[in-house]
Every structure is written in structure tokens, then in C-alpha cells.
Amino acid sequence: METGDASYIKQLNRKILLEEIIKNKLLSRSDLARITGLNKATVSAQVNRFIQENLVVETEGNESTNRGRRPIMLEINGDAGYSIGVDIDATHISFLFMTLNGRTIDTLHTKIAFEDISQLTAQLIETLTPLINKYNQSYQPLGLVGISIGIHGIVNNKQEIIFTPKEEWSNINIKSKLEEAFHTSVYIDNNANLSVFAEQVFDEHIPDLFCITLYSGIGLGIINNNRIYRGYQGFAGEIGHMIVESHGLECPCGNKGCWELYASERALISILEENNIPLQDAFDKKNLKSCDIINQYIEYLEIGLNNVINIFNPEKVVLNGSLINGNSPFITDITSKLKSKMNNYREIRASKLGEKSCTLGGAALALKNFFEIDSIDFTGYNYIQHLSQSQDS
CATH class of the missing domain: 1.10.10.10 (Winged helix-like DNA-binding domain superfamily/Winged helix DNA-binding domain)
Structure with a gap:
């Protein structure tokens, strides 16, 4: 004893x-x-x-x-080893390589060649193996210490892929095969969980933080008392499938009128394309049609955001989307519509990490698990201002 x-x-x-x-x-x-x-x-x-x-x-x-x-x-000792963060999105895979002290050393984007999960796993192995061999030579003696993979769908507490709306993968476990191929620990998680983790690790290390990702779908990552909140089985944060139109559009999840069918950026881009409006012209206030589309998009975004705030009472909410990031009027338009007396929060802001948030969070989570620590904080390293300077391979 x-x-x-x-x-x-x-x-x-x-x-x-x-x-x-x-x-x-x-x-x-x-x-x-x-x-x-x-x-x-x-x-x-x-x-x-x-x-x-x-x-x-x-x-x-x-x-x-x-x-x-x-x-x-x-x-x-940043040069002793490195980790990898992976983001498997609807059409492409993103990779990010990170030293032990949190510095990004390489990024890579590649198109998804297969929708079949077995073939996609083989593509992951084929893409990463030569890069791992390369960086194992440069970062010694520890080399690769872990890989985290972000999935745009439901991942349970056993790190199994339960369901992805686009590819309709269900009840799949790729963890063991990847660990066997790469000879390191591999972690499978929801992309929004990794995104909110990155926001805490690199931007603002507060114990309670929300991040809503808006790219191909909508996901919610929750940091509660410095831990990723996963719920009973790991399904927490699937707010993209919160119903906002009871008789609305059909969703691959089985419901109708899911929030992400109306308020994800993919949904907005789809509507703009149907109306022959180029994305770069979507915010032209002289174009009444585009203004109507944008206003309707913001309205749906506000409906879901209002629900999230009323249910969880978050301290801060980070919105992460290619249209919102760097577009402060967008944030102003959204917050101006949150007029309910029940809405209590300290701040809603755009992400400074952008599309790299999932891979950054994945690589950081692999480091945290390698060090066997409860919390990892790189906010004092000022990495954010250098993110835009990193070149994709």
C-alpha cells in the first residue's frame, strides 16, 4: 500500500x-x-x-x-520527437506534423481517393508512411509519438466510428490497423472535439469553452472543466442534427430538417450555386438575391446558436468556418439577433485557427497523451501568428 x-x-x-x-x-x-x-x-x-x-x-x-x-x-526538447494530426473531411484529408513543443513543422492536403473505409485506410497508410520515415530521421531519438484522427461523424468512447452522414460509415474500428501500420498510439475522435481542444491549447486556455465548426457539416466541441465533454457514449456535440425544421429536408441521419442542412457552409454554398451566385459575390449588398440568401443563412445559424446557448450557458463560443473567420460583420450580424433574455454568455467570436484547428488539436492531443498529463498549454508560445506562414505541401 x-x-x-x-x-x-x-x-x-x-x-x-x-x-x-x-x-x-x-x-x-x-x-x-x-x-x-x-x-x-x-x-x-x-x-x-x-x-x-x-x-x-x-x-x-x-x-x-x-x-x-x-x-x-x-x-x-522539441527536436526529440513529433506527433501527427489528421482531419478526414468530406472531400479531402489534411495532415499536420508537430514537434514535442507544439511547433508545426509541416502540413499536407490530399484529395480523398476512396469512399470505402478500407481503401481510405490504405490511402492514409500509403500517404503517411514515407513522411513518417522522413521525419523519424530528423526528430530523434523518440520519433513519432502518436497520431490523432478527426472524423466528421459520431465516434464513441471506444474510438470506434459509429456513423458518418456523408460516407455512411457505421460501426467501424480502424484504430488497431493504423497502430499496427505506424507502430505508435493512434487516437480516433470527432473533429469538433479536436477543434475545441486546439482552441484551448493554442489560443485561450480557459476551463470552459465551446467551438462550433461550420464547414461540410456542423459540429460542437465542448471543453468542460478542462476536459473534452463526450457524454454517455461519446456522442455529445452532434448539434448539426438538431432539428430546426420539423418537416424540412431529409438528412442521411434519418431525420428531417437537421440544422446542418440549413446553416453549414456547404448548405450555403449549395444554395448560392443553385442561384448562380459565385461565392465571392455572396456578400455584395447590391445583389438583393444574395442578400436574401445570406440573411436566411444567418437566421438559421442564429436559431441553432440560440438553442446551444440556452441549453449549455457557455462562457465563450468560438465559431469556426471559412466564411466567418476574419469576417467580423458576420459575427456582429449573428450576435445582434440573439436578443432573448435567456441568452447568457461572455463572448462569441471567430476562430483564429481556422481550417487547421482539427489537425492542430489532433497533434496536440497526441502530445498530451504521450506526456501523460492532464492539461497542455501552448498559449504562451505565440504560435497562432505564425500559422498563416506555414506552407502546405
């Missing part, structure tokens, strides 16, 4: 120290002891183990002490 207790405390201290080293980017052993309240001997013993495991490296600080000696600083 004493051994178990000691082992638990040791593991707890390990988590605390790693989380602080990641969060603070660069700090000394004495800083760690002061921040965590752990004694210096405990900190030193744990740090020495981190160095042996190639998780942490020592560098000389810039500021000198009283006798002119520069302090020895600690930081995550």
Missing part, C-alpha cells in the same frame, strides 16, 4: 512539473520549485529523469546571477 501511494505521488508530481515546463516555455529548477510548491530535491530528481528520457533539455539563460553565472533553464 505504501509503495502504491508513493508511486501515485511520484506520478502526480511528474504531471505537475511537465505541465509547468510546457506552459512556461523556459524556466529554471528554482522557478519550478517556487511555482509548484515542491521541494528542490523532488524537482531535481524529476527533471533529471526528464532529461534522461529526452523530454527536456537544459539551456543557458540570458540573465546572469550575482556572480555573473547564467542560470540553467529548462525547456521541452
Whole structure:
């Protein structure tokens, strides 16, 4: 019993120290002891183990002490290994490679060649294998430490794909096959869950945060008390299939009038195409037809958003869509319609991560699981301002 207790405390201290080293980017052993309240001997013993495991490296600080000696600083050993985030969307697959300290080193987009899940899995393996071999040579000694894959559909707590509306995949488990192919841990999750995780890890590390993705469908990712909220079986957040028109359009899920048939960006683009209105002209206020379409789209978006706010009372809601991101008037139009006295929230804003949110969240989740920590915080690294500079292969 004493051994178990000691082992638990040791593991707890390990988590605390790693989380602080990641969060603070660069700090000394004495800083760690002061921040965590752990004694210096405990900190030193744990740090020495981190160095042996190639998780942490020592560098000389810039500021000198009283006798002119520069302090020895600690930081995550970014060059020791990397993770991969994958986003399987309706028509394409996106990949993002990330170092142990959260820096994006490569991105790639490729078209989906197959709708059959077995063939698509083979495509994943074929695409990633040469890249993994390449980066395993550059990021040593740990190499690839994990892969997370975002699915636009229902994923249960066992990481099984239960259903995807577009491809109609159901009751599928690709995790074990991918782990066998890549010789690393593979995590399967809903894309909205990975998107909201990225928002917390890279932009705003608050304990309660919502992210609504609006691309090919609509998904809701929920961070509650610093954890991804998954519900009873892992199905939480499928708000795209919330009914907003009881006798509306038929949805592949089996219902009629689902929200994403009216308020996803794919739905908006489809209506614009039916009316021969190019997307770049959709916001031309001189075109009455496009104005009517946009106004109706915003109205449907507001209906669903109103329901989400009234049900969950979120602190902050991040809206993530290619049309909304960087379009502040869009946010103003939406929030102006939320006039109910029951609407209580602190802020609704557009995502700064955009279409990379799922792959960023996936790669970050793989790192979190590799480090075996409860929370991972890269907000102090200012990575967001460099995201737009990363080049897709």
C-alpha cells in the first residue's frame, strides 16, 4: 500500500512539473520549485529523469546571477520527437506534423481517393508512411509519438466510428490497423472535439469553452472543466442534427430538417450555386438575391446558436468556418439577433485557427497523451501568428 501511494505521488508530481515546463516555455529548477510548491530535491530528481528520457533539455539563460553565472533553464526538447494530426473531411484529408513543443513543422492536403473505409485506410497508410520515415530521421531519438484522427461523424468512447452522414460509415474500428501500420498510439475522435481542444491549447486556455465548426457539416466541441465533454457514449456535440425544421429536408441521419442542412457552409454554398451566385459575390449588398440568401443563412445559424446557448450557458463560443473567420460583420450580424433574455454568455467570436484547428488539436492531443498529463498549454508560445506562414505541401 505504501509503495502504491508513493508511486501515485511520484506520478502526480511528474504531471505537475511537465505541465509547468510546457506552459512556461523556459524556466529554471528554482522557478519550478517556487511555482509548484515542491521541494528542490523532488524537482531535481524529476527533471533529471526528464532529461534522461529526452523530454527536456537544459539551456543557458540570458540573465546572469550575482556572480555573473547564467542560470540553467529548462525547456521541452522539441527536436526529440513529433506527433501527427489528421482531419478526414468530406472531400479531402489534411495532415499536420508537430514537434514535442507544439511547433508545426509541416502540413499536407490530399484529395480523398476512396469512399470505402478500407481503401481510405490504405490511402492514409500509403500517404503517411514515407513522411513518417522522413521525419523519424530528423526528430530523434523518440520519433513519432502518436497520431490523432478527426472524423466528421459520431465516434464513441471506444474510438470506434459509429456513423458518418456523408460516407455512411457505421460501426467501424480502424484504430488497431493504423497502430499496427505506424507502430505508435493512434487516437480516433470527432473533429469538433479536436477543434475545441486546439482552441484551448493554442489560443485561450480557459476551463470552459465551446467551438462550433461550420464547414461540410456542423459540429460542437465542448471543453468542460478542462476536459473534452463526450457524454454517455461519446456522442455529445452532434448539434448539426438538431432539428430546426420539423418537416424540412431529409438528412442521411434519418431525420428531417437537421440544422446542418440549413446553416453549414456547404448548405450555403449549395444554395448560392443553385442561384448562380459565385461565392465571392455572396456578400455584395447590391445583389438583393444574395442578400436574401445570406440573411436566411444567418437566421438559421442564429436559431441553432440560440438553442446551444440556452441549453449549455457557455462562457465563450468560438465559431469556426471559412466564411466567418476574419469576417467580423458576420459575427456582429449573428450576435445582434440573439436578443432573448435567456441568452447568457461572455463572448462569441471567430476562430483564429481556422481550417487547421482539427489537425492542430489532433497533434496536440497526441502530445498530451504521450506526456501523460492532464492539461497542455501552448498559449504562451505565440504560435497562432505564425500559422498563416506555414506552407502546405
